[in-house]
Amino acid sequence: MSKSRDLFIALGICVFGVLLIASNFADRFVTQLPEGADVVAAEFDFDFKMIAAASASAVGPRDGKFGLGRGATQNEVAAWNGDISPDGTGLPVGSGDAIDGEEIFSEHCAICHGDFAEGVDNWPELAGGLDTLADEDPVKTVGSYWPYLSTAWDYVKRSMPFGYAQSLSDDDVYAIVAYILYSNDIIDEEFVLSNETFLDVKMPNVNGFIIDDRLTSESHFWNKKVCMSDCKSDVEITMRAAVLDVTPEDDANEEAAVSSATETMSNQSEVQAESVIEVAALNPQLVKSGEKAFKKCKSCHQIGDGAKNKTGPHLNAIFGRKIGGLEGFKYSKIFKSMRDDGRVWDEESMAAFLAAPKQYAKGTKMSFSGFKKEEDIVSTIEYLKSFESFN
């Protein structure tokens, strides 16, 4: 091994012209070469000869192909090539209507977009707004604004639901899109949306777009003769940002903020230290893998310091909490009835819920379909337990 190591270094010096100082460093800090390094060195020698022989043609810019990459298989292209064009190119065979769509929408979409596609909080509204585009605050929805139906199908299929994208079947997507159209009074409830009827749907704002015309409509911004002195006589303030006062700002006294943060942190670690004594010690390895598994949850659920209810309720101190028991969160009906039955989250109920949410809580709006691996359930529960002391 040591012989081939010397050879390797020697080659390095002659091929790359490594400076003397570098070889000094190499001598002093050379590490154990990986297995098979002698083979690499031998190949290197071979390549070296080849390069020497062909150096005139192999070096420098080249046109044409590099022979890199490999052919994509049909299945690979089919798996990723999902975009749908306005003429319907790319649509898979399938169908759905607004009646089916309403149920699927309420299960997967309503938590953000509202039962009637009207939008919750800052989440987009999908229905209404017809004839408002010229108003002061236009309401831009699939019905009032989107020029092509293909865009809705494409987006729902590839990017929705938020937090669990690419989980809907083609028929479900047809049904959801049909429901959105129905909510916008574009189709009636008898209409079955399918790859065959797709182009029958007329989008209200299909003619509402023009291609970027800045070069003509704003041509006066070019080659404008600018005034440099005595350009105007009076300057008056017409509007002030401070009047509106919507700028987010640092806490007034940063030092105070920092020290209070430190306090909170040390308080927390005290609390945590206490709770570690109270609660059976957590398995840190398991908590760590649980944190990874929890990525599937965190687009909707917050946990930890300052966690708030978002799309889903916050999960601090979840064990021992009444199911559906957080005030101010809009639970699905099933959770309200579980709460009324006095049920409580414990490890057992959580494991059953995480394995098959829709079976455990029929009608839950949570879009997640459950962990397939037992170890993800176990580690997620361990991770959740590590937030017992947070409020």
Place this chain on the structure above:
Amino acid sequence: MTDNFSDKKPSRRQFLAGAAALGAGSSAAGSLSASGDDPLITEVQEWAQITGDGVDATPYGLPIEFEKDVVRRNVGWLTADTISSINFSPIHALDGTITPQGCAFERHHSGAIELRKEDYRLMINGLVDKELVFTYEDLERFPREQHVYFCECAANTGMEWAGAQLNGVQFTHGMIHNMEYTGVSLRTLLNEAGLNAAGDLKEKWIFVEGADASSNGRSIPMEKALDDVLVAFKANGEALRKEHGYPVRLVVPGWEGNMWVKWLRRVEVLDRPVESREETSKYTDTLADGISRKWTWAMDAKSVVTSPSPQSPILHGKGPLVISGLAWSGRGVVTRVDVTIDGGKNWHEARLAQPGTKMALTRFYLDMEWDGEEMFLQSRAHDETGYVQPTKEELREVRGLNSIYHNNCIQTWWIKSNGEAENVEIS
């Protein structure tokens, strides 16, 4: 990484906090001994006696703690959730033109994912001679290019359409960063797949798509794709950050940031645009009559004074003052920047720190003697195409009040006699 701020604190407080900090500083410089000596000089200081950190104390260095306020910030009320949101580069506190990756604004549609190089694949499909799949390693074997480009979100300054709203250049203009990219020309990759199958390239498009859950996709005309679009894997010399698309993102020089698809996984050659959600329902510009412009890709010439500004007030009183700012154009090189201190009565040509480069930020300075009187600061960029940055009024005349994107209007800062600054509109 990102500071989250509680909303609606009176802006004056921040200024006063800054002034208090100055007070502390000036009292140190001011508390000279009877002999007029500065104890920072005449007394041996702790740092001059005891030793500091050894090498490797921080294997990957971060800014010193005294700079901890130079961070990205978001505006809580803008979006429903930080996972689908944007924050802002602290341009009020930066100088030069390169934006450090750690404080360069982030925009995610479904959060910043963690994608290992080993798991990375790039597919070229559609109207090509051979549909190909590249690994990350494959990309590193193509000839590389290096360019500095700005990336500006089309919505930068979007909150200011209807009136002066946010009090800080970070919030009004911080959806921008400027980095030196290393990568492979998209042209090289398209040629590797072969474009004979596409026939006449004139009416052809590419559709680019990301690997994250939003699978953000945009259509780009072939002419641009073969011109200067870059498939980048390094920024400012190091790997892209997770939040900017590690390991590979698209760089579309001069065009709106939404097209710079992060975690780029697929490039499809097509004979039509896809008309995806991000190029129809979003990133289109509704005019006063309700008709909307689409395919408004280029970012027009724009500039802003970054200091003094509301987050960077004048704390030193009257005398020599450096006015500093940024200018850029998505249509080419910034050739000139004019600055006014009296709200546009008189303009002065600013000094460009370096000659402008195509589709990259240019730093400008105006060195002046401040008399301590109030000022109305504005800057006005000119680019090599002859475009002159318009006023907000001029923009509104053409586009109305309902636009969100592409607001490149002249910005006004009202500098008060105490050095405090505020975002205002003037006659």
